[in-house]
Amino acid sequence: MRIQVTRSGGFLGAPRASVLETEGRPDAPHIHALAREALGACTRTPTFGVPDGFHYTISVDGRSPVHCAEPQLTDSQSDLIALVLAQGD
Amino acid sequence: MTVPVFCGIVPPHILEHLVAHAEDDAVREAAERSLALDALNRVHRAEAPSTPEGIVRERVLDTAERTVCDDHHTQRLPGRVVRTEGAAPVPDQTVDRAYDGLGATFDFYLAAYARHSIDGRGLPLDATVHYGQRYDNAFWNGERMIFGDGDGTLFNDFTVSVDVIGHELTHGVTQYSAGLDYQDQSGALNESVSDVFGSLVKQYSLKQTADQADWLIGAGLLAPGVHGVALRSMKAPGTAYDDPNLGQDPQPATMAGYVDTSDDNGGVHLNSGIPNHAFYLAATAIGGFAWEKTGQIWYDVLTGGTLPASADFATFAAATVAAAGARYGAAEVAAVRDAWVQVGVVAPA
Incomplete structure (x- = not known):
């Protein structure tokens, strides 16, 4: 599974993107389950968000991106975003 | 799936x-x-009053009512209360900086514009610090200010700059007044007025004139080793930082550099450089303390009750020129108009 996370907004407004490939990772089943749960809580269109909050766009295996925004992130969304931004390329 | x-x-x-x-x-x-x-989202839009604020105004106190909470890096709001109004300083300097910044912003709005807190009716000021882990942001969630500690590599603790605190609370002022839609040009105006009054909170606390002020947003927020002086510059948008990891400050100073993008709610943090620079130009042309005349003009527009939530730069510019004429004289009108001409929003006469 190839998970792309793009972050935009924030106080600075500077975008940041990262891609995580799960193939070959021992924790791949865990990440796949996390991604399914996280994407289930996303919307197909960007949400209004809050001033200076981060907006996230998540795309899995090249499929249509889905969206979520602070501060209404679920635990699974927060965990997936943190994982991809920290460990992705 | x-x-x-x-x-x-x-x-x-x-x-x-x-x-x-x-x-x-x-x-x-x-x-x-x-x-x-x-x-x-509808609540956020609806909170902007449809009539000018304060038609029925109860008597409110001239003191802030602050509460600072500690999230303990959990991202579970509001966190535990660690300092309330009037309580003594605590060992955690982040808590005290947030508390002092809320107070400085409250004092500024009261002294400069006789505004009682962000809603004009004495709304308690709440903040949460130590939000998330190595969290590189600060935001206003419609009810409270939220500060991250920064990652220590690119950003320091977001409570270090009083103008950042003033910026976030001004999002609250905008929410309770003009309610500028947080997208495209109205969103860039929303961002810009937060930078304008955030900077004025700092200038007021330091008693600096327009010529003495640094006009920076987030000075001290960049971690040691990062090439830059702040997150944004109202004096020279696009010059605040230029760093291998952070990139280059992307803000335009004039309409010639206007950025068309769907990111960041339509580039609200990018194109805000244009009205930011207009304010700087007007304030330095008028001179003196920027919160007195220029700030008053911008405040009159923001809170006057006639600015549309969807206002674009041209609408806002025209409103500031009209407000300058309503309150002051020909010199101030000319200074404000010239500022908007210089950034390319108003055509030269």
Whole structure:
């Protein structure tokens, strides 16, 4: 599974993107389950968000991106975003 | 994988039907989430009063009512209360900086514009610090200010700059006054007035004139080793930082550099450089303390009750020229108009 996370907004407004490939990772089943749960809580269109909050766009295996925004992130969304931004390329 | 998600254009009554009747748990939960988000967003828009503020104004105190909470890096708001109004300083300097910044912003709005707190009616000021882990941001969630500690590599603790605190609380002022839509040009104006009054909070606390001020947003926020002086510069947008890891400050100073993008709600943090620079130009042309005349003009427009929530740069510029004429004289009108001409929003006469 190839998970792309793009972050935009924030106080600075500077975008940041990262891609995580799960193939070959021992924790791949865990990440796949996390991604399914996280994407289930996303919307197909960007949400209004809050001033200076981060907006996230998540795309899995090249499929249509889905969206979520602070501060209404679920635990699974927060965990997936943190994982991809920290460990992705 | 099939994931049930609903577009923002699905009407609330259909979502409500799905919540009540959908047999598939996933569909029902997705509908519930969409409804919750939709309701939140409508609340944010609805909180801007439809009539000028303070028509019925009860007597409010001239002192802030502050509460600072500690999230303990959990991202579970509001966190535990660690300092309330009037309480002594605590060992955690982040808590005290947030407390002092809330106070400085409250004092500024009261002294400069006789405004009691962000809603004009003495709203308690709440903040949460130590939000998340190595969290590189500060934001206003419609109810409270939220500060991250920064990652220590690119950003320091977001409470270090009083103008950042003033910036966030001014999002609250805008929410309770003009209610500028947080997208495209109205969103860039929303961002800009937060930078304007955030900077004025700092200038007021330091008693600096327009010529003495640094006109920087977030000075001290960049971690040691990062090439830059701040996050934004109102004096010279696009010059605040230029760093291998952070990139180059992307803000335009004039309409010639206007950025068309769908990111960042339509580039609200990018194009805000244009009205930011207009304010700087007007304030330095008028001279003296920037919060007195120029700040008053911008404040009159923000809180006057006639600026549309969807105002673009040209609408806002015209309103500031009119406000300068209503309160001051020909020199101030000319200074404000010239500022907007210089940034390319108003055509030269």
